[in-house]
Amino acid sequence: MDDDESREHVVPGSDEEPDTPDVRGYDFRGEFDLGALLDAYATTGFQATHLAEAVDIAKRMQEADATVYLTFTSNIVSSGLRETVAALVREGYVDVIITTSGSLAEDVIKTAKPFKMGQWDADEAALRERGINRLGNIYVPSDRYVWLEEYLYDFFDDFFAEKPIRTPTAFARELGETLEDEDSVLKQAADNDVPVYCPALTDSEIGNFLYYYRQGHEDDVDIATMDDYEDLIEDGMLADTTGLIAVGGGVPKHHAIMTNLFRGGADYVVYISTGMEGDGSLSGATPEEAVSWGKIKENETNYTQIEAEATLVFPLLVAAAFEM
Amino acid sequence: MDDDESREHVVPGSDEEPDTPDVRGYDFRGEFDLGALLDAYATTGFQATHLAEAVDIAKRMQEADATVYLTFTSNIVSSGLRETVAALVREGYVDVIITTSGSLAEDVIKTAKPFKMGQWDADEAALRERGINRLGNIYVPSDRYVWLEEYLYDFFDDFFAEKPIRTPTAFARELGETLEDEDSVLKQAADNDVPVYCPALTDSEIGNFLYYYRQGHEDDVDIATMDDYEDLIEDGMLADTTGLIAVGGGVPKHHAIMTNLFRGGADYVVYISTGMEGDGSLSGATPEEAVSWGKIKENETNYTQIEAEATLVFPLLVAAAFEM
Amino acid sequence: MDDDESREHVVPGSDEEPDTPDVRGYDFRGEFDLGALLDAYATTGFQATHLAEAVDIAKRMQEADATVYLTFTSNIVSSGLRETVAALVREGYVDVIITTSGSLAEDVIKTAKPFKMGQWDADEAALRERGINRLGNIYVPSDRYVWLEEYLYDFFDDFFAEKPIRTPTAFARELGETLEDEDSVLKQAADNDVPVYCPALTDSEIGNFLYYYRQGHEDDVDIATMDDYEDLIEDGMLADTTGLIAVGGGVPKHHAIMTNLFRGGADYVVYISTGMEGDGSLSGATPEEAVSWGKIKENETNYTQIEAEATLVFPLLVAAAFEM
Amino acid sequence: MDDDESREHVVPGSDEEPDTPDVRGYDFRGEFDLGALLDAYATTGFQATHLAEAVDIAKRMQEADATVYLTFTSNIVSSGLRETVAALVREGYVDVIITTSGSLAEDVIKTAKPFKMGQWDADEAALRERGINRLGNIYVPSDRYVWLEEYLYDFFDDFFAEKPIRTPTAFARELGETLEDEDSVLKQAADNDVPVYCPALTDSEIGNFLYYYRQGHEDDVDIATMDDYEDLIEDGMLADTTGLIAVGGGVPKHHAIMTNLFRGGADYVVYISTGMEGDGSLSGATPEEAVSWGKIKENETNYTQIEAEATLVFPLLVAAAFEM
Ligand SMILES: NC(=O)c1ccc[n+]([C@@H]2O[C@H](COP(=O)([O-])OP(=O)(O)OC[C@H]3O[C@@H](n4cnc5c(N)ncnc54)[C@H](O)[C@@H]3O)[C@@H](O)[C@H]2O)c1
């Protein structure tokens, strides 16, 4: 290889200038302004650009008067994002919630007793001795579950009095109606007529206490899920436009995109996820993958994914995209 | 700071020698031997050590005659790990399966029509046009679902004839009994009397076709989950010893550890996961975290986690720990 | 196992209440306030708590009048974080910079020609044809390197006139002095007398053009690194207190903690990283690991790590912890 | 939306069958065979497919008689992969090594004293007291560095006797010549005439002891890097074909692809990495990204990346692709 050929490889030059914006970060001169920072994120690159896209898409969901689905994993309610979710519902920005069962159990507990800050690298055997459950860097003392058991038994009596086989949405709504805490997701959902879908309702302490309840009382009470699935599908088909904000992955995220398939895909989509694309998981699957299934409508600028742990970015998205 | 003090920081010395094994990798001299390689992984460090621990724990599960729970996410069945799971069940090494609904749908499809290898970075809108669904680097042509719909309608007729409200385990078992493919997870589970728990059964094409089925036929058929949850808990309580192999996280992993809580924790545990601990998710939660909850028994050498994408390591674990 | 024993497992209760703060997220009622949001992050859990800790530690660095080391990988300068780094230096908050060579090359280019926003999933062969280099979702047209080559040749003439063998810090300082852009990291570093360490200076286009320069001109010019290493060590030993902010990992992060070892460890440390602990890498290594080496001083609240992509959190850290 | 339209979304059907292989995992019936397992990985999907591709590409490198670059981060030598690297060099499969400085320091130590297995979640302050350094789940007692200091001082006397300013490759070669351990990477490299590039040689204990050495002895000894860079570029330009195996990212990976740019790109490329694409880092950058820069030649099947921690897969790659 001669030198000229090599130079051609190293410094090929280019005539063409892309007609995209310049990469340029926030200008810290002058008074700090969060809105301007998030605007600057659009041209900061990497994930900051995705957060700016998410803000834009969430605003456009509102302008388009979309039916907004908010999905989240249970640990979101374990964390201080519970209050952010409740605020979004309270302000009327959410039409459908889909989540997992731990969210319901923990939201109810927090109406009476707080979770406590903890350490990731605790001595877990010692914690077990002390009756303290660790959930990341959050501690949940076991007495919370003693309290929850009592609370649920009272509730079960009323809930199953109507009929022995009930749905998760009825469970969430009627339970929410019993709560008084304005920061409760379930209470706000009940007050604002937002259905809370939870297809795997048994998979938490709710299932555990339902198990004990059936042992002690009537063994014919049960949870059945197809009526909910029907409603979720049909409400989606009736909606003119849908928007989806998926905080974390798992069953909630899939439930939302799967039922949006019936209407030809969601119109606006924001994912916040730590999932890894390369493991082929649903949790790690990009919005692009969902396009091939028809679960998200193809449209270059209507979906994005922020690769981030949600506590870092979800409150910023809410602050920037919604009038709170 | 004077020089001696600085040297004390940089080269503090140490009298003590840890009494742990030397770090030492596989010796490639001589004939290659997979068993010896996996032995050498024990002293290779990082995740290789965890794979070696997993092999050891899986062997001890068998020696202790533990009731073995195998949990996995749906994409495991999408991939070629389906045949590995089926083989483990066929050889009698699995007592309980817990999974999500996509596993069931895709296992049935694969008895009739294969999935196809694909590309991660496809043009998804073009794929949608062609009727090809992308699942990581795997393609699922849409005609698979046309076929599945037919198959399930026939099955539903029989299944709900018995009674209108059924459980996920009954669904999996009776469906498995209709299958002929020896590499089918559901068929092997049915043949070997291994219950397949699936608390969120609606969350896949099974839910979709059940929705259509109810539209067209009888709208009172439904899936209820508490009988399954009761069985899962009580079988766990009856077991002398339990072992858990969780391939991926989500509802299946949590369902297994949550129900093992009733018996004071699982005895032997292997997690294979790409989950991130720092997001506080159940999927990323380490075995140590489950110890604080009493979901895993405290014991230094009875649990481990391999941080890896499962297709890379699960077949190796099976090859090394089980007589296949 | 009888039922009471089982209940003891499931609902063990707990007498003790941890004396840590309640988990509680931001209250969106009232006017939005970023400071209050970041305060609330302290009790939000997961990574939000780490961001709040980082703000606190960065404030305490300043109160303690620590010598502040800022380390970052080259892609930070590729992104819009370049302007944030420059601002921190301009405002006098940084005493030492350690980075990799791409940072220097790209900072100089950006004084004359911007990088452009791009797409992750581009057709790379087509981009190559068009002379456009992709760096994540950022595009760098190849003419930037044609320009850089000219610029560096002029600079090299002056730089090596003094003597043929020079150090990376001299390179960065003298190059910075030629620049006019107030948003340039190198210019601000030169103006504010902040040394820029770059032990692997050859590993970028700077090395490439130095190679061509030596071909065409004098083949005895060279870059030697031990004088820099000596200065870095000794300045660290002279410092009363040191604070370290590592944005990304790699050589820059290690260089900072390794040289802090000579003084018995850094006093205040913030890591922002996407690195994975479980791969045993330096980039993924936690502050805790560095404590065992004496590279960070043991002290429960003087170090933290935010597991996040830097563009999402570094500007927030700067806005909240420094008077800009 | 009417029902037919909805059905069209949910079960669109497809006429076309992709002409790619069926997804199908390893068949555990019969005698276990590692070669057959890795063949089956090609059709297992997700990362297993990438491992199978890597085996194929590494075989083709050999058939094409490519100049093989092996790059690795320092922790590879900390782990038991050191012996795998040494074996590959010993068997003559490697032509160029590029690594970071810790690799050299630790390879030398291991010729005399082993590293020890340890725990991730140790009490680091206690370890520091005991003089034990933690490196993931590996322990390095501090006396290793006391030993290394002595060893290097003797070596430095000879090394710098020739001339005061030397290159990293000379350092590695002459140091390797002093070693006797057949499992040493440096010894095998020296014996087999494989240059070991290490542009950031100061960034490890080698730099530390060079610092002390200069203090006590002659302060004009130094390490300069441009002669190495020149050789690396020119040997690449002379090579007919190049193959690159990058174990981990950072400077070594970049150094290899950057210098391959001079020849118009590497011909065959395998990356093994835990890096995250979405952080825009060089470590997380895919082979596709390097195609846009001309650092890898465009060719659909000549490059791949395995997203995995290297200890799990590198020995398998070596076992399957090279006659050992
Ligand atoms: N607090 C709890 O987490 C809790 C409590 C009780 C029961 N459970 C049960 O455990 C099961 C599994 O939990 P799950 O399905 O809610 O989800 P999960 O915790 O398994 O998370 C699924 C995926 O979502 C993503 N994710 C999670 N947390 C994230 C975050 N903070 N930021 C960004 N991405 C994030 C990750 O990719 C993760 O792999 C459920 O049935 C649930 O009811 C959980």
Ligand SMILES: NC(=O)c1ccc[n+]([C@@H]2O[C@H](COP(=O)([O-])OP(=O)(O)OC[C@H]3O[C@@H](n4cnc5c(N)ncnc54)[C@H](O)[C@@H]3O)[C@@H](O)[C@H]2O)c1
């Ligand atoms: N723009 C470029 O990245 C560029 C350009 C020219 C040369 N190079 C050269 O490539 C080599 C390797 O690059 P490097 O050493 O700068 O680091 P790197 O890009 O390899 O990153 C090292 C680690 O830092 C962490 N990290 C990187 N980006 C992050 C982010 N945005 N947020 C959080 N964590 C992040 C990750 O854990 C990553 O593995 C260097 O020699 C450099 O000079 C890079």
